[in-house]
Amino acid sequence: MPDAIEVDGLRKRYGPLAAVDGIRFTVPVGEVFAFLGPNGAGKTTTVEILEGLRHRSEGEVRVLGLDPWHDAARLHERIGVIPQEFRFFEKIHPREAIAYYGVLFGTRPDPERLLRLVGLSDKADARFDTLSGGQKQKLGLALALVNDPQVCFLDEPTTGLDPQARRAIWEVVRKLKAEGRTVFLTTHYLEEAELLADQVAIIHHGRIIAEGTPGEIIAAHGRSERLSVESTPALATYLRDRLGLEATARDGRVEVPMHARGDALKVLTALEASGLPWQSFSTERDTLEDVFVSLVGRMDEGELKAEGNP
Amino acid sequence: MRPARIYADLKVFVRGYLRNPIGLFFSLFFPIILVSLFGVIFSASSSTVTLYVENFDAPSNVSAQFLTALNHTGAVEVTVVDPNGSGVDGNFTHWLAVHSHPVGLVIPRGFQQAYLSHERVNLTLYTNPGDAVSSGIAESAVAGVGNAFSFAAVNGTPLIGVTAQPVGSTLFKSIDYLVPGLVGFSILTSPMFSMVDISSSYRKDGLFRQLSLTPLTKGEWLASKILWYIVLTFLSAAIMVGIGVGLFGAHVTLSLGLVPFLVLGPFFFVSLGMLAGSLAKTPETAAVIGNVITFPMMFLAGTFFPVSLFSPPLQLVAHALPLYYVIDGMNQVMLFNNFAGALPDLAVVGIGSVVVFLAAIVAFRWRDA
Numbered sequence: 001m002p003d004a005i006e007v008d009g010l011r012k013r014y015g016p017l018a019a020v021d022g023i024r025f026t027v028p029v030g031e032v033f034a035f036l037g038p039n040g041a042g043k044t045t046t047v048e049i050l051e052g053l054r055h056r057s058e059g060e061v062r063v064l065g066l067d068p069w070h071d072a073a074r075l076h077e078r079i080g081v082i083p084q085e086f087r088f089f090e091k092i093h094p095r096e097a098i099a100y101y102g103v104l105f106g107t108r109p110d111p112e113r114l115l116r117l118v119g120l121s122d123k124a125d126a127r128f129d130t131l132s133g134g135q136k137q138k139l140g141l142a143l144a145l146v147n148d149p150q151v152c153f154l155d156e157p158t159t160g161l162d163p164q165a166r167r168a169i170w171e172v173v174r175k176l177k178a179e180g181r182t183v184f185l186t187t188h189y190l191e192e193a194e195l196l197a198d199q200v201a202i203i204h205h206g207r208i209i210a211e212g213t214p215g216e217i218i219a220a221h222g223r224s225e226r227l228s229v230e231s232t233p234a235l236a237t238y239l240r241d242r243l244g245l246e247a248t249a250r251d252g253r254v255e256v257p258m259h260a261r262g263d264a265l266k267v268l269t270a271l272e273a274s275g276l277p278w279q280s281f282s283t284e285r286d287t288l289e290d291v292f293v294s295l296v297g298r299m300d301e302g303e304l305k306a307e308g309n310p
Numbered sequence: 311m312r313p314a315r316i317y318a319d320l321k322v323f324v325r326g327y328l329r330n331p332i333g334l335f336f337s338l339f340f341p342i343i344l345v346s347l348f349g350v351i352f353s354a355s356s357s358t359v360t361l362y363v364e365n366f367d368a369p370s371n372v373s374a375q376f377l378t379a380l381n382h383t384g385a386v387e388v389t390v391v392d393p394n395g396s397g398v399d400g401n402f403t404h405w406l407a408v409h410s411h412p413v414g415l416v417i418p419r420g421f422q423q424a425y426l427s428h429e430r431v432n433l434t435l436y437t438n439p440g441d442a443v444s445s446g447i448a449e450s451a452v453a454g455v456g457n458a459f460s461f462a463a464v465n466g467t468p469l470i471g472v473t474a475q476p477v478g479s480t481l482f483k484s485i486d487y488l489v490p491g492l493v494g495f496s497i498l499t500s501p502m503f504s505m506v507d508i509s510s511s512y513r514k515d516g517l518f519r520q521l522s523l524t525p526l527t528k529g530e531w532l533a534s535k536i537l538w539y540i541v542l543t544f545l546s547a548a549i550m551v552g553i554g555v556g557l558f559g560a561h562v563t564l565s566l567g568l569v570p571f572l573v574l575g576p577f578f579f580v581s582l583g584m585l586a587g588s589l590a591k592t593p594e595t596a597a598v599i600g601n602v603i604t605f606p607m608m609f610l611a612g613t614f615f616p617v618s619l620f621s622p623p624l625q626l627v628a629h630a631l632p633l634y635y636v637i638d639g640m641n642q643v644m645l646f647n648n649f650a651g652a653l654p655d656l657a658v659v660g661i662g663s664v665v666v667f668l669a670a671i672v673a674f675r676w677r678d679a
Contacts, residue, residue, distance in 0.1 A: 053519055053677045059635035070345040070440050072677075073525065092322055103318035127329065167533045 002065065004029045004151050004182035005050060010059035011201040011204075012045050019045040021206035022059070027199065029150075032173065034197035036190065037303075038296060044084060044188040045190045051081050064150060077105065080149035084156045086140030087123040090129040090265065092119055094139045097128070101146040110310065114120040117175065119168050134165025141172055151182045158192060170196060190289035200288070204296050214288050221285030221295055224257045227267050233277035238274045258283070311533065315526050318319050322533035322674070327538065333504075341546035342553060344645045348492065348614065349558040352484035360445045361386040361451070362414040364393045364402050370422035374457060385451040386413075405437055412441035413448040428463060489554040489562050489611040490644045491545045494637035497575035498607055500546070501585040506600035508535075509587025522676030529671055532584060536667075539576035547572055567649035568640060574659045575636045581667040582632070588674035600648060607633040635659050 005027035012020040019040040037043050046053040049061060052068035052075050061068055061247060066075045082128050088097060098111040114309060115121045118138040123131060127245060131139065136156060139208040144152060154173070176183050186195055192268040194214045195201050200210040210217050232247035240247050247256045256267050264283065269277060286294075327333050362382065367373040367389075374508070377388045394400060406414045424431035435452055437445035510576040512518050521531060547568075554560035586603055590596035610624065611633035617625055628634045639655030642648045 015365060051523065053522065074521075076523050077525065079523075083520065086520075087517065089322060089326050089517070089518065091326040096322065096325065100318050100322050101524065104523070104526050106314075106317055 001031075003164070004031075004064060005184060006062040007050070008044075008060040010046070010061055011057045012042075012049060012054070014035060015056045018206050018290055020049070020056075021207070023201075023208050025201050025208065025211060026147065027182060027184060029182055030177070030180050030198050031178050031198040032185060034193035034200045035184065035186040035203060036188065036200055036292065037186075037203040038188055041203045042295075044078060045206075046154055046203070047153055047184065047186050051079065051153050052076065068271060077147060078150050080142045080144030080147065080152045082137070082140040082154045082222070084155055084159065085133075086137050088128050088139065088143075088293065089137070090127070092128050093125045093239075094128070094131075095143065098142060098146060101143050101161040105147040107147055114145055117145070118142045118172055128236045132165075134161045134168070137161065137165070137169065139173075141169065145176075149181065150182065152176055154183065154185045156186055156188065157209045158189065159186070166192075169189070184267070190287065190292050194288045202292060202295060204299055209290070209295050218286050218288060218291050222259070222291040224309050225283060227256045227258060227264050227281060228284050229254045229256075229267070229271065229278050229281040231271075231276060235274065235278065236272070238276060240269060241269055242274075255284075266310040311527070311530055315532045316530045316537070319526060320537055321533055323536055327347045337542050338545065338549065340500075341492070341549045344495065345488070345492050345550040346557070348488050349485055349554060349560075350580040352488060352558075353421075358384065359386045359413060359447045359449050359451075361388050362409070362411050362580075363388055363390050363417065364414070365417045366393060367388055367417050367421035368420040372422035372425050374419050376417070376421075376455060379455045379458065382452055383451045383455065384499050385441075385447050387411070392626075406436055406438075407616065412438035412444040415448070415452060415589075425459070425463060440492065444597060456562050463597055483560070485554055485558045485560040486562060487612075487615070487641070489551055490637055490640035491555075491615075492545075492550050493640060494575070494610065494633055495570075495613040496546045496550070497543055497636055498579055498604060498611075498613075498633050500542060501535075501576050502600055502604045505580055505583025506587040506596050510590065510593035510596040510675050514593060518674075518676050528674060528676060530537055532581065532667065532670060535584075536577050536580045539580050539639065540573050545574045556591055562644040563647040565643060565647065567643040567652060570656055571636055571639050571643070571652075571659065572661050574656070576668055578632060578636070578663040580657055581663065581670045584671040585666055585673050588670065607631045610634075611636040616641075632659070632662055 002024040003139050005025075008024045010020055010023050016100055018151060019041070023042075025033075035043050035046065045054065049056045050063055050068055052063075052072035055069050062076055063182065064076055068075055092100070094115060095111045098109055098114055102109040103145055104148055111124070113123050118141045120135060120138045123135055128136065128139070141154075142156070142247070151267055157173075158169050161169070170192065173185065173297070177196075183196075185193070185196065190198050198209070198213065202217070204210070208249070210221055228253060232252075234256070236247040236249040236254045239245045239254070245256050245263070245267065247254055249255075258264055268281070272282075322365075327337075341489040349567060363377060365373050365377070371673075377390070380386055381388050391402075391405075395403065402414055406412075414436040415438070418431065418433070421431055433456065435449060435451065437449060439445070462602075500656070551562060551564065555562065582603065583600065586599045587596045590599050607613075610628050611631040612628065613633070617628045617634065617638070620628060635658040639652040639659065642652035642655065
């Protein structure tokens with residue numbers, strides 16, 4: 001099956017500034033792809049180019065095999081888009097909005113089903129300007145589904161929402177995936193990407209600095225799993241000298257990377273044998289957030305070169 | 311263009327419109343206020359002067375006939391005051407001054423007797439130099455009636471008669487002109503102000519982008535706005551004609567010849583408002599561009615005053631304003647019942663509408679490059 005989204009060498013320039021600077025990635029059909037990056041990284045520019053709302057300066061872009069800018073009308077019949085901070089006609093009711101979109105797309109949507117899907121049934125007949133931010137976003141989602149889209153674009157769908165509304169949106173994204181739709185998601189919430197995405201690309205200053213599954217990115221760019229013991233620096237010295245492990249001491253904790261399955265057991269045995277005082281231990285691994293913060297930080301300090309640079 | 315999509319968009323737009331009391335107020339109550347206000351102003355400034363009369367010859371037949379004749383001139387309306395009644399107390403000039411009445415006439419005792427015996431008799435007309443217009447009207451009315459009576463007394467006939475024959479604009483009362491003018495005014499202002507506002511606020515709120523993601527086309531979107539403003543135009547025209555005719559006695563002809571103007575007028579100005587709004591980069595400049603286009607037309611296109619009253623250079627300006635052709639056409643139909651005379655206007659408005667509509671569609675963008 002061909003990929004739902006194919007991007008190669010994509011650039012978007014605003015004068016001398018390149019908001020998107022030569023990125024490439026593909027999104028297979030049926031996957032949730034998260035485009036992760038800090039504010040101003042180029043996420044929205046990219047997603048708008050994919051949606052056919054913005055013209056690219058350079059590069060190849062195909063969504064469902066179509067050129068988003070030149071085949072916009074045909075593409076829009078097959079994709080659903082929820083923009084950042086969805087806004088609509090102030091006085092319209094959600095039920096009417098869905099019926100309206102149904103006529104525009106020439107489909108016969110079931111307003112009740114869509115409203116239930118996004119959790120907006122109780123506000124079906126409320127005026128749009130009386131809805132909360134989360135409810136407006138939910139209507140945006142419902143409208144994006146009126147044409148039964150194969151690919152859904154969600155641009156920071158949960159930014160500014162309370163935790164409950166955020167979880168509701170996540171639930172819908174999971175349902176979309178379960179229904180076999182491809183989802184392209186931009187977010188600056190790492191948790192969101194980690195929870196929802198099959199594939200993640202981290203974009204910074206218009207370039208992709210890491211990509212893969214969340215696990216792959218953590219494995220490639222994060223520190224490996226480690227055992228952390230609340231103890232004195234003397235323990236670190238003991239472990240290094242006696243067992244040859246790379247133990248480091250910091251802030252009252254001693255950390256030992258786990259390379260092999262038996263490493264943890266070795267450390268705990270040595271801990272007992274050492275007779276040194278210790279309180280608690282835990283195993284820790286980098287989250288996507290740790291990797292993200294470290295990658296973005298290193299890139300800002302000029303240590304790291306982005307992938308796919310010319 | 312798909313009618314189903316235009317209709318769906320129209321429905322959404324109209325609902326939004328009806329759920330917004332301010333928009334509704336401006337569309338329906340504004341015409342009422344407008345026509346009532348100007349109706350009152352122009353009726354009040356009628357050229358009939360109230361002439362207060364002290365008749366010391368009452369109840370003589372001749373003095374009574376003289377006053378009736380004065381009333382029949384149409385220039386003055388006689389109000390007889392009791393010379394010794396309350397307030398006047400024998401001092402007529404003082405009474406006139408205190409009550410700010412500019413003109414007063416005194417008919418002396420023995421007026422009938424003198425008249426019938428062909429003796430010279432003098433009427434006294436008090437005038438106020440501060441109100442030259444009323445004074446002049448009263449003076450010529452009294453002098454005219456006086457002359458007529460003088461001739462009648464000697465069975466003479468005036469050799470030179472004057473028959474006043476109204477020309478052009480004076481054929482109609484002000485309110486007659488005002489009805490088509492104000493209908494034109496609302497054809498101009500309601501769509502222009504709304505569309506300039508819509509074009510910038512939709513852009514700011516990302517609504518055009520949102521719509522661009524649907525199969526709705528720019529032409530369909532604009533068409534639904536045009537349809538709604540045509541409906542509003544018919545409503546406000548009906549209101550204004552109703553009030554103008556019913557309350558202020560306007561004489562206008564209602565015929566099918568009016569329909570093309572009530573359709574093409576909003577068509578033109580909805581498109582022009584959209585074009586103006588699209589050319590602006592910010593909401594502020596949109597409002598400025600909208601006002602620059604709208605304001606000259608509000609006053610110079612024959613809305614409140616017939617263009618024929620303007621100086622020639624100003625008439626030239628009026629002829630450059632699109633609204634002039636809408637109002638002139640409606641004048642032809644409503645005042646002169648002359649649809650053939652309205653055809654050139656119709657041609658200008660019709661061609662203009664198509665050009666501006668197409669220009670608006672090209673100029674306004676769903677999405678950014």
